[in-house]
Amino acid sequence: MQIEATSLGKRFHRDWIFRGLTHTFQPDTATAILGPNGSGKSTLLNTLSGQLLPTEGTLTYSYQGKSVAVEEVPQLLAYCAPYLELVEELTLTELLHFHTRFKPLQAGLSTEGLIERMYLEKSRHKLVRDFSSGMKQRLKLGIALYAAAPLLLLDEPTTNLDRTGVEWYREHVRATASGRLVLISSNVPEEYDFCTTQLDVTSFARSVR
Known part of the structure; x- marks a missing residue:
């Protein structure tokens, strides 16, 4: 997946965010x-x-040499952010079966295999609403990291994770990054220290008074 941004800007009211x-x-x-x-x-x-x-500005998307319309991007995208909601009325197994109907897992990986990789075997029949905040974040990360999607976006990925959870994230993000376009929004170095490029959004901040 490739994204080309040209003279891109976003404003809310009179304030330019970038x-x-x-x-x-x-x-x-x-x-x-x-x-x-x-x-x-x-x-x-x-x-x-x-x-x-x-x-203002333009965004151009392409995948495997072919142009991608903006409305098609969600099909190629896996996203994890603290503000994204899970269907908490389902058990872990039910949620994964539901989610993977729309966003399949990487080839060769089953929902049971993903549960094992997330170290959530003992919670497979537990309602998601009864998960701790750290377990929910690991679930969000697992769904995104192991989705069959060439574009991976992670927003503050270690939110609510303890030290063990952070190390789990660091191991699995490296294991799943190859062959994808990965974008990580962060101000915590251990979330992005493997990234080859850094882009400081404040370098593009403008304010109109």
Whole structure:
């Protein structure tokens, strides 16, 4: 998956969150989108994913040499963010069977295999609403990391994870990054220290008074 941003800008009311961003996000690379809290990292991530329309500039998507329309991007996208909701009325097994109907797992991986990789075997029949915050975050990460999707977006991926959970994330994000375009919104170095490119959103911040 490749994303080409040209003179990209996003404004809310009179305030520019970012402006003048020109960058090509190449396939099989990992880019960290950096900046302090409130700087617009999540807004940039959501704009690049097509979930938010840019105020100015253009976004061009391509996959395997073919142009991709913005409305087709969700089919090629796996996303994990703390604010995304899970269907908490389902058990873990039920949720994974439901989710993978729309977003299949990587080839050769079953839902049971994913449960084992997330170390959630003892919770396979437990309602998701009864999971701890750390278990929910690991579940969100597992669904995204192991989805059969060439575009992986992670927004503050270690939120709610303890030290063991952080190490789990670091191991599995490296194991699943190859061959994809990975974008990570973060201000925590251990979430993105494997990335080959860093993009500071404050470098493109503009304000109109």
